[in-house]
Amino acid sequence: MEEECDDDKVDVLICGGGPVGLLTAYSLARCGVSTFVVEQHDRAKQSAYGRAAMIAPRTLEMLDQLDLADALGQIGFVVRGQVSYKDGERVESLTAASSNISDTFFDYLLLCRQRYTEDVIRDGYSSYSGTSVHYGARLVDFAVEDMDKEYTVKSTIETKDKGTISIRSKYIVGADGGRSKVREVAQIAFEGEKSNRHWIRIDGVVETNMPEARKGICGIESRSHGSILWACLDHGVTRVGFALPEKLWEEIGANISREDVIREAQKALQPFTLEFKTVDWWTVYSVGQRLASDYRKNDRVFLAGDAAHTHSSGAAQGMNTGLHDAVNLSWKLAGRINGWLSEEALDTYAAERRPIAQRIIEQDKIISVLTGGEIPEQLKGDTDADAHKLLTETYRKNTALNTGLGITYPADDLTVVASTTTVTENVRPGERAPDVLVQRPGLRIPLRLHSVAKNRGKFTIMLFCGDPSQTQASSQSFREYLDCSTSFLRYLVDIFQGVTIIAGSNEAGSPDERLGSPCFGDAFYDVDGLAHERYGVPVSKGAVVVTRPDGTIGTVCAFGNGTSLSRYFERFMAVKKRSGLDGLQTSECEPDSRTGEVDLEREEGSQKDKRVVYETA
Numbered sequence: 001m002e003e004e005c006d007d008d009k010v011d012v013l014i015c016g017g018g019p020v021g022l023l024t025a026y027s028l029a030r031c032g033v034s035t036f037v038v039e040q041h042d043r044a045k046q047s048a049y050g051r052a053a054m055i056a057p058r059t060l061e062m063l064d065q066l067d068l069a070d071a072l073g074q075i076g077f078v079v080r081g082q083v084s085y086k087d088g089e090r091v092e093s094l095t096a097a098s099s100n101i102s103d104t105f106f107d108y109l110l111l112c113r114q115r116y117t118e119d120v121i122r123d124g125y126s127s128y129s130g131t132s133v134h135y136g137a138r139l140v141d142f143a144v145e146d147m148d149k150e151y152t153v154k155s156t157i158e159t160k161d162k163g164t165i166s167i168r169s170k171y172i173v174g175a176d177g178g179r180s181k182v183r184e185v186a187q188i189a190f191e192g193e194k195s196n197r198h199w200i201r202i203d204g205v206v207e208t209n210m211p212e213a214r215k216g217i218c219g220i221e222s223r224s225h226g227s228i229l230w231a232c233l234d235h236g237v238t239r240v241g242f243a244l245p246e247k248l249w250e251e252i253g254a255n256i257s258r259e260d261v262i263r264e265a266q267k268a269l270q271p272f273t274l275e276f277k278t279v280d281w282w283t284v285y286s287v288g289q290r291l292a293s294d295y296r297k298n299d300r301v302f303l304a305g306d307a308a309h310t311h312s313s314g315a316a317q318g319m320n321t322g323l324h325d326a327v328n329l330s331w332k333l334a335g336r337i338n339g340w341l342s343e344e345a346l347d348t349y350a351a352e353r354r355p356i357a358q359r360i361i362e363q364d365k366i367i368s369v370l371t372g373g374e375i376p377e378q379l380k381g382d383t384d385a386d387a388h389k390l391l392t393e394t395y396r397k398n399t400a401l402n403t404g405l406g407i408t409y410p411a412d413d414l415t416v417v418a419s420t421t422t423v424t425e426n427v428r429p430g431e432r433a434p435d436v437l438v439q440r441p442g443l444r445i446p447l448r449l450h451s452v453a454k455n456r457g458k459f460t461i462m463l464f465c466g467d468p469s470q471t472q473a474s475s476q477s478f479r480e481y482l483d484c485s486t487s488f489l490r491y492l493v494d495i496f497q498g499v500t501i502i503a504g505s506n507e508a509g510s511p512d513e514r515l516g517s518p519c520f521g522d523a524f525y526d527v528d529g530l531a532h533e534r535y536g537v538p539v540s541k542g543a544v545v546v547t548r549p550d551g552t553i554g555t556v557c558a559f560g561n562g563t564s565l566s567r568y569f570e571r572f573m574a575v576k577k578r579s580g581l582d583g584l585q586t587s588e589c590e591p592d593s594r595t596g597e598v599d600l601e602r603e604e605g606s607q608k609d610k611r612v613v614y615e616t617a
Contacts, residue, residue, distance in 0.1 A: 007166040009151050010036040011337050013142075015182050016175035017041075017133040019052070019114060020305030020322035022121040024173055027066060027330035029128035031457035033337050036167055037125075038157055040138035040176075051114040051281075052319035053233055058404025058432060059320045060106040062327050065455040065551055069106075071120045076112030077232045079216030086221035088271040090211075092392070100396075101403055105435055105448060111216070111233050113203070114319065136160035139181045142172055144298040153300050170337060173302045173329070175322070178290070180307035186297045192290030192310075192361070197372055198244040199312065202261050202282040206238045210272040213238070221388050225268035226373035237280060241313070242268045243372035244284060256284055287312045287368045289361040295350035302349065304329055309357035314367035317360045320404060325353050327455070331549035332414075334457050336574075340493040345413050345572040352409040356401075363398050370394065405432065413571045414548060416555045424543055426536025429555050433462075433547045436531035438524035439506045449531065450551070452522065453499060457549050462499045463520055463559070464532055466542035472516040474542055474560030479517040481562030488562075488569045490577035497521055503532050503539040 012028055014021045017039025025035040055063070055072065063069040080101075084091050101107040126132045134157075142155035151168035158164050174182025183190060210218070210230075218230035222242065229241035244256075244264065252260060261282050266274045292308045305322030329349050335341030369376035370391040379390055400406020409415050409430040416429055427434065433453075437446040453460040463478065465471055482489055488496065498521025502514055511523030526532055529539060537543040542559030546568065557564040 007151075007154065007168045008036070009168045010034050011170050012036075012333060013153065013155055013167055013169040013172045014038070014175060015139045015173065015180075016177060016305070016307070017118075017122075017135065018175065018177070018305070019117050019121060019319055020326050021173070021175035022118055022125055022133070023066075023323055023326040024175060024304060024330050025133075026068075026121050026125040026128065027327060027455070027457075028334055029125055030066070030455075031331070031334035031338065033334045035129065036169070037133045038137040038139060039133050039135050041135065043133070043135045052117075052313070052316070053111050053113050053231065053239060054316035054320070055110040055112060055117070056316070056320045056402065056404045057101055057104050057106045057108070058407065059323050060110060061104060061432070061435065061450060062323065062455070062551060064106070065450055065453070066124075066327075067454065068120055068124055071123075072110060072112055072117060075116045075120070075234050076110040077216065077234055079109040079111060079232070080107065081215075082217040082219060083212050083215050084219040084221070085210070085272075086388075091221070100399060101405075103434060104405060105450075109217070111231055113233055113237070116234060117319075134159065139176070139185075140164070142182070142185055144300050147299070171300050171302065171333060173304060173333075174307040175304045175326070177306045178310045180303065182301065183292060183303055183307050186301045186303075188297055188303065189293040190290045191293055192288060194286060194288035194290075195368070196246065196249075197287040197368060198249050198284055199241065199287055199371075200244050200261055200264060200282070200284050201239060201241045201313070202265055202276075202279065203233060203237050203239045204279040205236055205277045206240075207275045207277060208269070208272055210269070210274075220269065222268045222270075222373075225264070227371045227388060227391055228268050230269075240265045240269070240274075258282055289364055289368075291354070291357055291361055295354050296347065299343070299346075302329060302333075308354075309361065311361050311364040312368040312371075314364060314371050317364070317402060321357060321360055324356070324404065324407070327550045328353055331455070331457050335495070338457075338493070340491070340495060340573060340575045342413075342572045342574045348412045348414050351412055352415075355410075356407060359401060363394070363401065366394055367391065407432070409552060414554060415552065416568050416571065424536035424545075424556055426534065427545065427553055427556065429553050431553050433545065433551055433553050434534050436526075436534050438501060438526055438531055441506065441511055441523060441525065444506060444527075447524070449499070449501075449524075452524070453497070453547065453551075455549050455551065456497075458495045458497045459549065459554065460497050460499055460547045461520065461565070462501060462545045462547065464526075464535060464537040464543045464545065465500060465502050465515060465559070466532065466537065466539040467503050468514050468516065470540045471542045471559060475515045476517045477560040478544075478562060479520075481565075482520060484562075485577075485579075486562070486566050488565055490579075491569070491573055492575050492578050499524065501526050501531060503529050 011034045014025050014035055014037045017037055025037050028035050060069050137157050137159040140156040140158050144153055153169045153172045155167045174180045214232050216232050220228035222228050225242040231239040233239055262276055289311045292303050295303050295308055304325040332346055332349055366376050370387045373387045375385050435448050435450040438449055500519040500523040503526045506525040506527050511519045532539050544557040544559055546554040548554045555568045
């Protein structure tokens with residue numbers, strides 16, 4: 001059907017210029033997908049907010065694979081461990097969010113205010129897309145029209161400099177917060193509840209006599225204000241957070257002032273002193289939990305971040321969960337727009353992400369009550385129950401969820417438990433791929449596996465080859481599979497990157513010779529065997545581990561037979577395989593054995609060098 005030509009066209013319209021919208025746009029741009037990002041607030045107003053600050057370990061891993069973590073690390077405050085106080089004395093830590101983090105090289109929390117996180121992602125987005133966020137522009141309305149059209153979504157945008165414009169897009173993403181216009185127009189229910197509890201957050205440069213005030217995170221048991229958050233932020237700023245006493249809210253309500261907030265913060269910190277030299281930002285907000293009934297509507301409408309789920313900041317999961325949404329959604333949208341991912345596979349976004357938000361909300365219903373010093377209904381029964389101790393237990397029980405390292409997705413088209421998964425019990429499809437140390441050939445410097453398996457919208461096929469002296473037959477068999485007609489390499493798309501990991505010495509030799517066949521992708525050595533051990537792969541057998549672009553394990557197969565791999569990709573690939581041998585990763589650069597060469601230096605008095613190439617029949 002013929003397209004209209006009056007409107008601007010873009011692959012994806014993204015509403016919301018916060019971290020979630022920006023990361024979605026950035027990730028799509030890395031995959032060559034065009035975007036148009038609108039943010040109704042002026043950039044200056046956005047930059048004035050403190051908002052989300054804590055970046056969890058799994059989020060840092062994701063940002064690292066998107067080449068953003070280094071820049072954030074130059075700004076933020078690194079936190080390992082914490083201290084807690086009660087009545088001015090040290091006590092057992094109230095929370096365990098920054099403690100007991102393991103199985104990652106990002107074994108810390110990074111505290112970086114949202115404005116700086118946005119700056120880093122925005123700069124990356126601009127470098128890839130050649131454009132930036134359209135500030136002061138807001139979505140007025142949109143409609144999903146004739147599905148036969150490529151640019152199905154027609155949106156009306158009100159801008160501050162060009163008036164009202166119309167944009168056509170293939171998809172629209174609502175990352176526009178708890179009051180999402182996209183969600184409203186799409187008529188997606190936002191189910192949940194709002195409480196009468198109110199929380200305060202205040203950022204500024206402070207002076208205090210509390211010991212170890214710049215340790216990173218402090219938990220303070222207050223008799224009047226429940227559990228107090230003390231967090232060291234970037235640029236020497238500290239955040240103080242606590243529950244506002246209900247009686248005070250009834251007295252002051254929405255008329256609360258900065259002076260009121262400072263006074264309550266000083267009361268909450270007693271017996272320690274607290275003075276604010278500067279106040280950068282403060283807020284009072286009501287606590288509630290809501291979840292969108294749908295993450296996808298009319299095939300072309302998606303919600304992410306606060307537009308899809310809201311809850312308190314008690315476990316610092318708002319921005320982290322939203323960024324995980326962005327990473328999960330963006331590679332799938334890119335795959336569909338670039339023509340290789342099936343339409344049905346887009347449904348896995350909601351199937352994977354919505355249950356995670358539901359778990360966080362259920363946790364938050366408990367944490368938000370305990371933070372105020374009260375006992376929630378779910379935990380009542382023990383007359384001697386202590387809210388502070390219960391809060392500690394709740395945080396510890398949910399460490400895997402709150403660090404993001406334990407998040408697992410269910411089986412679907414993109415996460416398949418193959419019949420041969422029994423080759424390893426240490427890792428399972430749906431889990432994050434662990435980061436391990438390997439070495440480049442010749443270089444005895446450890447290298448993180450995640451650093452060579454970046455998120456560029458491609459699947460990473462990791463060949464754990466084990467000890468070549470025991471797995472050489474499997475290596476040759478797998479090489480034959482790669483060159484055969486059923487290989488996944490015959491798909492007419494460049495979405496596969498290989499990584500070959502050889503167990504053994506990096507002392508001498510070449511990887512191909514060690515294996516007895518050409519390596520698939522770059523080769524690395526697992527000198528001490530710990531990479532194979534972490535993945536649960538016997539060095540006597542080897543295994544194949546496939547990770548999706550978001551770093552999630554897609555499937556695990558036995559080494560040697562590629563049939564399971566072909567079946568895995570056939571579940572969601574929307575392109576045909578090439579016929580013949582054109583384009584296959586074969587030994588096309590091998591020298592012609594019929595060719596010889598004589599290359600003589602120029603003799604004195606001659607006009608040119610003498611170079612003769614001989615060919616034999």
